[in-house]
Amino acid sequence: MSEEHNTEQQIFEAAKKVFIRKGFDAARMQDIADEAGINKALLHYYFRSKEKLFDSIFQSILKKLVPNLEKITQDNVPFNEVINRFVRTYYGFVKENPFLPLFVINEINRNPEKIVQSFLSERLPLKAFFDRVHQAIETGEIRPIDPREIILNILSLILFPIAARATMAGIIFQGIEDDYNQFLDHRIENIVKMINENLKTQ
Amino acid sequence: MSEEHNTEQQIFEAAKKVFIRKGFDAARMQDIADEAGINKALLHYYFRSKEKLFDSIFQSILKKLVPNLEKITQDNVPFNEVINRFVRTYYGFVKENPFLPLFVINEINRNPEKIVQSFLSERLPLKAFFDRVHQAIETGEIRPIDPREIILNILSLILFPIAARATMAGIIFQGIEDDYNQFLDHRIENIVKMINENLKTQ
DNA sequence: GTCTATATTGTGATAGAC
């Protein structure tokens, strides 16, 4: 009873792990079967094809990567504190899920329609943040700026160093990833400062 | 005579185009043959294998993407002008070569040793920039900061929006790429400002 | 050097026994 065997769920989790690490093209059905501890034929029994298996996984991953800013904006904190929370919680998340950013970027590149499907139907969790920015501009808390620019700057500064880890660690740290990790942790402080300074009025 | 046929060079250029656009895994030898206007067998005649053909191309591409900061730092201009030139010329380059960043990131991920080969032998073009930063710190022109942090911030702000074009345009511009391009062009101004403000003393 | 034809290998998918 407590040991629900549930093969379908087992496959799902295994596939998630393999797809995220290798991407759709490089992922092998054999890898997924091995990871799940079963054989290839069962994959096709539960999910008809590799593509179908992938699709069932992708949407949930994309949602996890788009920052959920509703919680962060709902408390009535000053705007620079909104930025502070945004940067720190989002960095904490991608640090724990370092393969997600590049995975999502590549898969959307491979098939751009995938993103439309999921974001046309429901409301983006970015709406709350955009509203909060406009409010901060009206009250003179920050200078006038397109909210999308703030989002793009923060995501760039956080996601790029993770997505391009091997490249950047190779170029500026001779490939020593431990040093690079420490460097990134320490740098978060400065990102918050940089973003907030850029938003100051006058 | 003036019409040097030179099949090898023709293959090389075709392969470069196809590899950059599709990546190593997704690139097909047939695609390259078509692009070069010859057949598959000739590819193997000139370059023994797909891997060998790829390797002969990759190093030159990597070098092009690592910013060459020697020219920019050699004139005796104030440091904020160094930043200004760096950001604008580098953005101009990747705008003309939008597939390079993600291509390099993915291929180094696939095979991290590739980067070591090329950068252990010769001196990085970043050295001149690092020296210029240290000089600017000593003269009090900018605040004390790790030069690698400046590089990483600039590359993040410029490369990420290009590498993740489909994703970001999809999330914040409903996939309308023309609007996204204009948005990026206009944003460069603010990147220069943001980086320079962050480097101010006090 | 350049081509056509074919060998070889890898992988997604299916058939069929249990």
Place this chain on the structure above:
DNA sequence: GTCTATCACAATATAGAC
């Protein structure tokens, strides 16, 4: 539901004629 064995196809690589 789960397995083994096999199909079908795609893609790299090679043989051999010209």
